[in-house]
Each structure stands twice: as C-alpha cells, then as structure tokens.
Amino acid sequence: MSLQVIINGIATGSIYALIATGFALIFNILKFSNFSHGATMTAAAFVAYFLVSSKGMGLVPTLAVAGLAGALIALFGEFVGFRRILKNHSAPTYFFVSSITLGTLYEGLVTIKAGSNFFNFPSFFAEPTVGVGSLVISTSDLVMFAISAVALLVLAFIIQKTRIGRALRAVSFDRDTAQLMGIDSTRIIQVAFVVSGILAGFAGVFLGIKYTLYPTLGSLVVKGFIASVIGGLGSLTGAVVGALLLGILETILLAVLGSGYSTIAVFGVMLVFLLIRPQGIAGSNVQEKA
Amino acid sequence: MEPMLKVKDLAVSYGHVDALRGIDIQVEKGQIVSIIGANGAGKTTLLRTISGLVKPKAGAIEFEGQPLPRKPSKIVGAGVVHVPEGRKCFSGLTIRDNLLVGGYLFKGADLEKDLQDQYKRFPILESRKDQFAGTLSGGEQQMLAVARGLMSRPKILLLDEPSMGLAPIIVNQIYDLIREIRDSGITVLLVEQNARKALGICDYAYVLENGKINLSGSGEELLRSDAVRKAYLGG
Ligand SMILES: Nc1ncnc2c1ncn2[C@@H]1O[C@H](COP(=O)(O)OP(=O)(O)O)[C@@H](O)[C@H]1O
Ligand SMILES: [Mg+2]
Numbered sequence: 001m002s003l004q005v006i007i008n009g010i011a012t013g014s015i016y017a018l019i020a021t022g023f024a025l026i027f028n029i030l031k032f033s034n035f036s037h038g039a040t041m042t043a044a045a046f047v048a049y050f051l052v053s054s055k056g057m058g059l060v061p062t063l064a065v066a067g068l069a070g071a072l073i074a075l076f077g078e079f080v081g082f083r084r085i086l087k088n089h090s091a092p093t094y095f096f097v098s099s100i101t102l103g104t105l106y107e108g109l110v111t112i113k114a115g116s117n118f119f120n121f122p123s124f125f126a127e128p129t130v131g132v133g134s135l136v137i138s139t140s141d142l143v144m145f146a147i148s149a150v151a152l153l154v155l156a157f158i159i160q161k162t163r164i165g166r167a168l169r170a171v172s173f174d175r176d177t178a179q180l181m182g183i184d185s186t187r188i189i190q191v192a193f194v195v196s197g198i199l200a201g202f203a204g205v206f207l208g209i210k211y212t213l214y215p216t217l218g219s220l221v222v223k224g225f226i227a228s229v230i231g232g233l234g235s236l237t238g239a240v241v242g243a244l245l246l247g248i249l250e251t252i253l254l255a256v257l258g259s260g261y262s263t264i265a266v267f268g269v270m271l272v273f274l275l276i277r278p279q280g281i282a283g284s285n286v287q288e289k290a
Numbered sequence: 291m292e293p294m295l296k297v298k299d300l301a302v303s304y305g306h307v308d309a310l311r312g313i314d315i316q317v318e319k320g321q322i323v324s325i326i327g328a329n330g331a332g333k334t335t336l337l338r339t340i341s342g343l344v345k346p347k348a349g350a351i352e353f354e355g356q357p358l359p360r361k362p363s364k365i366v367g368a369g370v371v372h373v374p375e376g377r378k379c380f381s382g383l384t385i386r387d388n389l390l391v392g393g394y395l396f397k398g399a400d401l402e403k404d405l406q407d408q409y410k411r412f413p414i415l416e417s418r419k420d421q422f423a424g425t426l427s428g429g430e431q432q433m434l435a436v437a438r439g440l441m442s443r444p445k446i447l448l449l450d451e452p453s454m455g456l457a458p459i460i461v462n463q464i465y466d467l468i469r470e471i472r473d474s475g476i477t478v479l480l481v482e483q484n485a486r487k488a489l490g491i492c493d494y495a496y497v498l499e500n501g502k503i504n505l506s507g508s509g510e511e512l513l514r515s516d517a518v519r520k521a522y523l524g525g
Contacts, residue, residue, distance in 0.1 A: 163390075163394065163397070166383070166387055166390055166391050166394075167391065167394060169380070169382075169383055169387070170380050170383065170391045170394075173380045173381070173382060173383065174378060174380065176343055176374075177374055177378040177380070178380075178391070179342075179343065179362035179363060179366075180341055180343070180362060180366065180371070180372045180373075180374060181366065181391050181392050181393075181394045181395075181438070181441075181442060182362075182363045182366035182367055182394050182395040182442060183363060183391070183394050184361070184363040
C-alpha cells in the first residue's frame with residue numbers, strides 16, 4: 001500500500017471527522033440524531049459560495065461565511081425544530097420528523113436558488129500540488145486536513161478545559177442535574193448547535209471543493225453518521241477515529257477495487273464491523289432515542 | 291422574624307395525577323428542617339418544584355421575602371441549591387470537573403478558593419480528583435454530591451435522601467456533615483425516608499403523606515408522637 005493512498009485517506013477522513021463531530025455533539029446533548037445536519041452543510045456552503053467565493057474572495061472568507069451561516073441555520077433549527085419538543089418531553093419520533101422536515105426545507109430552498117446544477121468553487125490555491133520528498137499531495141487536501149485538524153483541536157480544548165465545555169459535558173450527561181448547578185441548559189444547547197453549525201459549514205465547503213457543490217451534497221452526511229456510529233455514538237474522540245478509519249478504508253478500497261465496487265465494499269466492511277462490535281470503538285452505551 | 295423559605299398552598303400534578311396538594315412549609319434561617327415520608331409521598335417532587343425543575347399548578351414559593359425566580363439557573367443564583375436524590379454525580383466527568391461544574395456560577399480566584407475549601411473538607415476527593423466520579427463508592431459519591439452543592443455557595447441546601455442505600459456508619463458521617471454545614475451558617479431542608487435519623491437531627495419537621503402535610507412539630511415531638519412511631523419508626 002502506498003503512503004500516498006493513506007495520506008489521501010486521512011485528508012478525506014478529516015472532512016468526515018468534521019461531519020461526525022458536529023453530528024455527535026448534538027446527539028450527545030439531545031440523545032437523538034439530527035437528520036438536518038447534511039442539509040445544513042449544503043445550505044451553509046451555498047450561502048458562502050454565492051456571497052463570497054463567486055465574487056472572487058478566497059478560502060478564509062468563504063469558510064468564515066460558511067461557518068457563520070451554518071451556525072445561524074443550526075440556531076434556527078434548534079429554536080423552530082427542537083426546543084418545544086424537548087420542553088414537552090415529547091416522543092422521540094417528533095425529533096425524527098422535525099429534523100427530517102427541516103433538512104428537506106433547507107434542501108428545497110437551496111434547490112430553488114441553485115436549480116439542480118453543479119457549482120465549482122474557484123481554485124483557491126496557486127499551486128495544485130505540493131511535493132514532499134517523493135510524495136505528491138494535492139494542496140487542497142493538505143489545507144483541508146490542516147484546517148480540520150486545527151478546528152478539532154480547538155474544539156477538544158474547549159470541551160475539555162473551559163467552563164463552557166464543562167457545562168456542555170454536564171448537560172450532555174444529565175440535563176436536569178446540570179440545571180441544579182445554575183447552568184442554563186437551553187443556552188448550552190444553543191452553544192452546541194452553534195458549534196455543530198460551524199463544523200457543518202466548514203465540512204460543506206470542503207465537500208464542495210472536493211466533489212463540486214450541488215443541492216443534494218448533504219447526503220454525504222451519511223459518511224459522518226457512519227463514522228460516529230463506528231466510533232461509538234456519544235464519543236467525540238471515537239467519532240474522529242471512526243472518520244479517519246472510514247476515510248482511509250474508502251481510499252484504499254477505491255485504489256484496489258475501482259469506484260464501482262468500492263462503495264459497496266465500504267458499507268459491507270462497516271456492517272460487518274458493527275455486527276462484531278455494535279457499541280463502536282469507544283464503546284459507550286448511550287441508547288439512541290430516535 | 292420572616293422565615294427564610296416559605297412554601298404557600300403549593301399544588302403539583304403530573305398530567306392528571308396530583309403529586310402535591312395544599313403544601314405549606316416554612317424554614318427558619320440557620321435551622322435544619324426535615325420532611326419525612328414514605329416512598330412515593332411526594333418528597334422529591336417538592337424539592338424539584340422548589341428548585342424549578344417542576345412547575346407548580348398552584349401556590350407560591352418565597353425566599354428571603356421575595357418570590358423565588360422560576361428558572362432553575364436563577365434559583366441557584368439566589369442561593370437555593372438542591373442536592374438530588376441518588377447523588378446524580380456526573381459519572382463520566384472527573385471529580386474535579388464535577389466540583390467545578392457545581393461552581394459554574396463563579397469564576398477565577400473565587401472558584402479556585404471554593405475548590406480548595408472542598409478539598410480541605412473532603413481529602414478523599416482531593417486525592418482522587420482526576421478520577422471519574424463513577425469510580426467512587428456510594429458514600430463517597432454522596433460526599434461529592436454535597437461538596438458539589440456547596441460549590442454553588444448555597445444559603446439553603448436542599449438534601450434529598452442523603453442516607454439512601456448507605457451503610458449505617460457512612461450514614462452517621464453524612465449526618466455529622468449535615469450538622470457541620472448547618473453550623474457553618476447554611477440552612478438545611480432535609481428530605482428523608484429514614485425518619486429516626488432525620489427527626490433526630492432537625493429543629494423542625496413535617497410529615498408528608500400522599501402529597502399532603504399531615505403533621506408537623508419539633509423533632510422530639512414527632513419522635514414521641516404515636517402516629518409517627520407507628521408509621522415510620524416501626525412501633
Ligand atoms: N416524572 C413523573 N411523572 C409522573 N409521575 C411522577 C413523576 N415523578 C413522580 N411521580 C409520582 O408522583 C408521586 C410522588 O413521587 P416522588 O415525589 O418521587 O415521591 P418520593 O420522593 O416521596 O418518593 C408518586 O406517585 C410518583 O409515582
Ligand atoms: Mg424521592
């Protein structure tokens with residue numbers, strides 16, 4: 001196996017890691033799967049494309065706008081889609097319905113604006129590749145990996161070391177008890193949605209750079225979902241590890257089997273893995289509500 | 291003098307089921323007041339209503355002469371701190387993080403000082419501060435839950451069955467701790483099924499039965515009362 005393939009795999013995996021952690025953050029705190037996460041990625045990436053990239057601005061402003069758009073969309077979703085359901089202790093099915101409805105809404109709005117066309121982000125980099133020794137790495141892969149890694153390290157620091165991060169962990173563990181410590185759980189849930197939205201915005205742009213931008217791009221969220229399940233639902237570290245493994249596995253299978261069979265093989269391997277170890281790598285025993 | 295905490299004609303229901311009706315309770319500053327009652331009497335519901343987790347159907351709660359805020363986070367800020375039934379330590383957080391979460395409303399040097407105070411009071415917590423709370427024994431978790439509550443700087447501490455499931459020797463330690471807390475100037479509202487213990491320590495007590503206060507009096511009075519002896523002290 002060439003080192004080249006592994007490196008490509010890690011680059012892809014780091015994008016999946018952004019998706020998986022954004023997804024897992026909300027799962028941790030609400031104990032349900034936010035099925036609007038994929039459409040949030042797409043919508044945020046399109047907002048950044050139309051407002052910034054298509055006007056010739058570079059990657060940094062694009063990511064800033066995508067992150068901001070993702071955060072606002074996620075906040076809107078929290079308020080419209082989830083807060084009332086949470087307050088009323090409604091059945092988990094309602095989370096399922098409202099998150100899917102929101103996702104369909106976002107995707108519909110994007111389609112109205114964009115049609116079913118494909119859009120290309122301008123090439124953000126002067127040199128398409130960089131050579132490291134005998135390796136040739138695509139500049140965009142390298143930059144996307146670096147930015148994802150920094151974003152995830154910052155997130156890890158916030159969650160482990162800061163006051164707001166401790167509150168996030170406490171609310172994820174036991175919302176009622178956290179409130180008894182003076183924590184405003186609604187505010188903390190909003191913070192989780194904002195962070196998840198920023199990660200979705202970044203991931204949307206990166207997927208757009210890698211695969212072009214189109215209204216159903218968000219369906220790639222399933223990769224993040226698989227990664228967080230493999231990692232062990234409820235564990236952010238597990239989600240990152242699962243995402244990197246998935247990225248590497250995909251790239252290897254693509255190199256060995258070609259594009260047709262590799263997709264099927266990836267899902268096959270994942271199913272077998274989950275049969276053997278249903279609790280995932282991290283193995284926490286969170287019960288899924290929806 | 292005005293009582294510190296005053297619960298007036300409080301009623302709570304879960305859907306169509308009434309859990310509390312016509313509850314009147316007063317807690318004087320600096321005292322330990324107990325509420326005893328059997329399983330399902332409504333003790334936890336009462337504490338959860340005071341701390342804002344459950345919304346009352348009717349009635350009022352006053353603290354230091356003012357209506358108590360309605361949001362749990364504001365209630366803690368006012369100095370009403372609830373240590374829940376079953377400890378509810380954040381088992382996947384370290385002991386240190388549990389304590390820091392307890393001190394969520396405070397920052398910087400204040401928070402650090404409170405943390406050191408709790409370590410001084412509970413050396414076992416300091417020696418294991420980087421371990422997950424889930425690794426502590428039941429008694430140690432109860433200590434942690436109380437210490438975490440103290441980190442919120444309570445004026446009044448609501449304790450829900452702190453002796454539940456603990457060996458008698460540990461229960462005695464917990465009760466020594468409750469006395470110590472009262473002596474440090476913090477008022478205590480203590481909810482217990484363990485009537486003998488709770489009546490032995492308190493200045494005043496209420497008996498809660500099927501969501502209603504049926505009896506009240508000083509600890510000694512209730513320990514001597516026939517009704518209490520029959521129902522709660524095994525004759
Ligand atoms: N979340 C809830 N939903 C419905 N009924 C509840 C709930 N919590 C408690 N109850 C009911 O309210 C009554 C009082 O319960 P609780 O306050 O827990 O009593 P205690 O703490 O004295 O054991 C019981 O009949 C219990 O079944
Ligand atoms: Mg109870």
